[in-house]
Amino acid sequence: MQADAHLRSLFNPDSIAIIGVSRSSHKLGNVILSNLIAAGYKGTIFPVNPAGGEILGIPTFSDISSIPKPPDLGIIVLPREKVLPAMKELADANVSAICIITAGFRETGRDGFELEMKMAELARRKGITLLGPNTLGLINTAIGLDATIAQAKPAKGSIAFFSQSGALCSAILDWADGEDIGFSKFISLGNKAGISEADVLESLGEDPDTKVIIGYLESVDDGQKFLAKARAVTDKKPVIMIKAGTTQAGARATSSHTGSIAGSVVASTAAFKQAGIIQVESLESLFDLARAFAEQPLPKGPNLTVVTNSGGPGILAADACEAANLHLARPSTVTLGKLTEALPPFAAIYNPIDIIGDAKAERYRVTLEAVAQDEMTNAILVLLTPTASAEIEATAQVIIDVAQTCDKPIFASFMGDERIGPGRDMLLQAGIPCYGYPEPAIRAISAMHAHYQWENRPYPVEVCFRRDKGRAERTIKQLLKQGISELPFSDAMNIALAYELPVPETRLVRTSDQAVRAAKKLGYPVALKLVSPHIPSRGDVDGVALDLATPREVRDAWLDITSRAQRKRPGAYIAGCLVQTMGPIKAREVVIRFTQDPQFGPLVSFSLAGPSSEILGDISYRLAPLTLQDVQDIVREIKSFPLLRGIRGEEPVNLAAIEDILLSMSQMATDFPEIQEVELNPILVDAEGALVTDLRLTIG
């Protein structure tokens, strides 16, 4: 309830001061005043107008100090230079929350940025909740609070919306107006000098009027905080978000828009995934999903039944279904019996159930009633094309009737425009999502099923992994003292051993004689690997020789590797070579990496080794700390996973061995924020176990 207390004065103020109204009706302050009145706000309003008098029938105050009692919320709509002084006066008047509509701060350059920092600092010092600056304002339909400068007014509803783009808010309010969508809360975040998306999310999570949260974000301020808060919210209600700036072009546009640095896309995508946030790619999907989640129960399984009066759209629905990882339910024997009896002989009784173009409403009714009772079906999609025989409004009524007696989610797609319009409107008013095409309906059902799985996932297990933290700490501290960031092999090895990573026995040697002696000690066959601080990637100079079985082969390989390195990189210092016991020859090679994302912190990645994975983007990401579920997911999420599971009768590799390494890495990341980057490449893995044959570690 802490967030609720924190934001109470913002969302539920008993009194509001508006700083910046005037006799001139064009003033934005007046727009807010009239919006509050129109929305039926019951609290006290203190408009501040230096000229005094009444505005819109409400007495004004000539300055902040003459307001008779401390207002809960102060809204500032003044020219830029007057904002900070007004904030100070509001602070002196013991205001709890401030909303700054005025723009022209961080987004305009250095001066604006510094001014904004001062405002943020003042709010922090005084314990004031600050929304904005550069916000369109906020709405709480439950108490008739419309403190925005927008023109459209949202109806009451169960969707909460927050957005980092103010103008987008106007579009959404207008859209909602036309589409009969209602909102519980509506927040334009603005420049986020005070409260951030994480604060708002937490508060909306606790809001009893909000059933679904949707949001538009360009940047996340504190990734780890966001992740933690969001995860707590998505356990209770769905959060659907669109993240702008997910491409290079978009990221450039973002930084010119808000002056914020777009973090790495893979990190934010991983964060959304780990937080259970439903990330969508377009505004259209955002709204399509919002409506579906707000109005229908979650499907308890992936099995969908499609009922259609037209074969073509049925096929398109089947295509979309497979693409969205849903299954077409197989009707039960009972259902098949009912359908065979009720439908004409040429109807297709298997799913998609095609009741044929001459179907009237009654045929929809018998079919839907049968399907609604079928336990094999978790969700129903009803398609209608306006054939000559179609009874459009009567069919809409049938769907509404069946939905009332059925606990499965029901969706409709009435295809067309003018003729199907009245039926569509009936459905929307009755809370049945009705889309113009089958595809968006199926995307919505798929997202709802994924969220059902999220809500019913096993309780996340965070693992504290066994390690010798002190040993690693001593090594790291000493190197940092010496100003070394790229760890020499022996130190990296030391840390690997402290975290019990499965590394092969390895010796660093400086001559071919030493190499042969080391090989004898380790036992043949061995691998020989070039060591040079100037050649970070051995592959570039063919600096690795494997499976050397005799002293002669070791000597030949030594000569080969070192001379090639000197030829290809004349200036490079060659420190020597590593001699290593050989791992399994027929193993798969995988890579685990760990980096620090500027916004989200420790980011772990997993892929197969080799340039293909990189070029094809077949890499999975998660933010540390990793739960047991996370490590299972990160391994199975890559498209190449079948190669690890084994194809053509091969044995699967030891996945648990990979998962253990991932957990160790997560532990290392949590233990040492000083570690900037770790790369285990390659890790050999076969049916027996895993072997980290090479590692790089950077601290700083």
Added chain:
Amino acid sequence: MQADAHLRSLFNPDSIAIIGVSRSSHKLGNVILSNLIAAGYKGTIFPVNPAGGEILGIPTFSDISSIPKPPDLGIIVLPREKVLPAMKELADANVSAICIITAGFRETGRDGFELEMKMAELARRKGITLLGPNTLGLINTAIGLDATIAQAKPAKGSIAFFSQSGALCSAILDWADGEDIGFSKFISLGNKAGISEADVLESLGEDPDTKVIIGYLESVDDGQKFLAKARAVTDKKPVIMIKAGTTQAGARATSSHTGSIAGSVVASTAAFKQAGIIQVESLESLFDLARAFAEQPLPKGPNLTVVTNSGGPGILAADACEAANLHLARPSTVTLGKLTEALPPFAAIYNPIDIIGDAKAERYRVTLEAVAQDEMTNAILVLLTPTASAEIEATAQVIIDVAQTCDKPIFASFMGDERIGPGRDMLLQAGIPCYGYPEPAIRAISAMHAHYQWENRPYPVEVCFRRDKGRAERTIKQLLKQGISELPFSDAMNIALAYELPVPETRLVRTSDQAVRAAKKLGYPVALKLVSPHIPSRGDVDGVALDLATPREVRDAWLDITSRAQRKRPGAYIAGCLVQTMGPIKAREVVIRFTQDPQFGPLVSFSLAGPSSEILGDISYRLAPLTLQDVQDIVREIKSFPLLRGIRGEEPVNLAAIEDILLSMSQMATDFPEIQEVELNPILVDAEGALVTDLRLTIG
């Protein structure tokens, strides 16, 4: 003009007989009659009604034989069993074209299928153009011909639509009605017993009233014919199509809907690509693109400028732009100068050009006028959110004005609903596509640019490749006579040599002694490869040893390979091993395959070797015969192409050598339809050239 002549009586009949009207107004024949009258059809109509009399003010005829002169088109709307007799009577009355609305044929099972075959045969024998059965009918707005049983009436326009789904036609007519979209022609293909999608495409290609062709298909009857006809059409006008049944679930639904077998998706996708058809994934995209192509000129380059009054949607547009392979144009110095002067200081003058939320119509005007004159820009997208300051209709007028003085395509996205409605309607009526979100606008621009590139592609060069066809022919004939389908190694080699494929010198040997002798003759190092008719994939038994440098290594490898094969596949006959000169060790491995698709014929595929390509679906496809452009495209289309072009400073592989092999394969496919399958796997390729180290050939 042949197609035109063929279909003239269907699309432009001087007279029409409707077989199946009656006094009962519910009859579908009457619906057609009243649709023809309502659409203003000027030709003669002969309704046939056994009861005689007048219907809708038009005198009827009691039977077909009493019609005074041969009608151009006969439309049959009779119960199933009466259709064939009516066709015969129409044939005797010298009708040129017949359209059969009646359903209940191929789609209902064997009896219906056989009846349909008889109807098709009759039409073929009598030289009658047959549309249907099971069609909704057809429309030609140019002559007021509405011979459908649909309810909505399309306005005149420049879009032609054809569809394999009748009910979908109803949806589209209704949608077009509401969206102010007009059609030139409208054809419901039905069961395609007579004319097919290829015939219709050809005819629409020659139709002067049609600017854009859109279509919905579930199956293609004759892939090669379709490809050839479509390619000729797309040179003249855009063809946009949606193909249903592109997933397993969809394919199952297709075959239950139309009784047709869905061909392989990769083959139809390749055909669409090679034919220059724009394939879309959803009905929504079909319409979005139809409108864009019908109303705007093609962008002559990929450079888009986005003008917006709201940063957020600008970023979303930038994201969508990059995803759609478009570039954000860099404004010229002149444009930047104009914008700096005209726009407020906080506006973003780089693209996306953000003229900020307080922009009125005038700010849009100066910006758009500057951008319209900028040669760096090929297309313009105007975004508007309904901010408090937005002048929505005035802005729409600005866009309309600028579009009239500018030869670049202009698109709009007005976001919202009720408030932006009037502006949106103005734009649509003026022929400016206006979408509810930025993403569909950008997808449309991207498709139009791709089509511009298609129209301006180099003239396709078909290559007749050098080969010894006679030598291959003798081998194939002999094997076919012997009933052999999987070619023994020596015969496959013989054909490879006839087509001058770069194969290494190879000997088939039956003992390890022979292997050593062969190795000596070929020169060390050599490769040894297991040969067994029962083990098609050597990889499964580790049946390959490479880089054998000494007789001893050859003997060891022989023992190793053959004993492992016997252990793993106890029943398999081991024919011996191949001894081959070694290809380059550091080469990339690629695979070229060739199969016969049941609908589209010879299908060539290209990928890197190894299970990754298959699992990740990184394989490209084209139908033979391949043009020079095709072979260049198929090699460059795989996502792994950077590995062939060389990463991290590697030399690129010899792409021309791969392309030569592809052309030889195409030639082989064209020469011998008897060849069912060829697999060259792997082909080693390095900077020097390519080497086909293994091949499999199946005939039949």
